[in-house]
Amino acid sequence: MFNQDIIEATKAFVKKEFVGAEGGHDWFHTLRVYNNSLLIAKTENANALVIALGALLHDIADSKFHNGDDTVGSKKAREFLFKLNVDSAIIEHVVAIIENISFSSNIGKKNTFNSIELQVVQDADRLDAIGAIGIARTFNYGGFKNRALYNPDIKPNLNMTKAEYKASTAPTINHFHEKLLLLKDTMNTKTAKKIAKQRHNYMVGFLDQFYGECNGER
Numbered sequence: 001m002f003n004q005d006i007i008e009a010t011k012a013f014v015k016k017e018f019v020g021a022e023g024g025h026d027w028f029h030t031l032r033v034y035n036n037s038l039l040i041a042k043t044e045n046a047n048a049l050v051i052a053l054g055a056l057l058h059d060i061a062d063s064k065f066h067n068g069d070d071t072v073g074s075k076k077a078r079e080f081l082f083k084l085n086v087d088s089a090i091i092e093h094v095v096a097i098i099e100n101i102s103f104s105s106n107i108g109k110k111n112t113f114n115s116i117e118l119q120v121v122q123d124a125d126r127l128d129a130i131g132a133i134g135i136a137r138t139f140n141y142g143g144f145k146n147r148a149l150y151n152p153d154i155k156p157n158l159n160m161t162k163a164e165y166k167a168s169t170a171p172t173i174n175h176f177h178e179k180l181l182l183l184k185d186t187m188n189t190k191t192a193k194k195i196a197k198q199r200h201n202y203m204v205g206f207l208d209q210f211y212g213e214c215n216g217e218r
Contacts, residue, residue: 003049006084010056013080017060022144024137025059029128033058036124040191046116050090053081054097054121074098097121103129103179123192126183131199134180135206142172149173150214176207 018027037055041048057077074095081091097118148171156177157164184200187193212218
């Protein structure tokens with residue numbers, strides 16, 4: 001198959017897999033990450049096919065929806081790409097992206113894998129977790145899990161282990177402090193850093209308004 005044929009087949013596969021998915025982790029999230037990856041890659045010397053496939057398959061089986069199992073996504077992606085006869089080196093690179101992209105997978109971990117392709121897709125994924133879309137996705141997931149919006153008696157935990165992070169049932173607003181506000185400084189590429197700064201500032205403004213309303217100040 002030609003590269004574009006592989007990409008189109010992967011799009012169709014992912015779109016089908018995400019029918020009925022939670023709104024913050026659905027096909028449209030993947031499509032935004034894919035488009036952001038293409039934008040960031042314009043200024044990077046990287047393998048375009050690896051980036052495209054990594055972006056499209058990065059969330060194919062998010063552990064949050066598979067009882068915390070981090071291995072489901074990489075297995076599913078490897079099996080799918082193998083059926084398309086994708087080069088084995090490409091497959092392994094895409095799988096490595098899936099295994100190393102998430103925020104939780106890097107808590108307390110010294111990275112053993114890195115590539116410009118991972119950096120591009122990781123930046124694209126993290127950009128979709130902040131700004132206006134990030135706010136919408138966060139509250140959508142909190143509603144999906146029936147979590148409180150805000151409880152001033154439950155303070156954000158800024159020193160969680162990976163296990164604590166994955167098991168957390170804290171109010172949704174805590175997630176901004178425990179993850180989203182930290183993402184700006186984790187961006188790898190110049191393009192993502194520029195976009196992240198604006199999106200970060202938007203979240204800061206939102207939180208200022210949120211707490212002001214909660215405290216009867218506005």
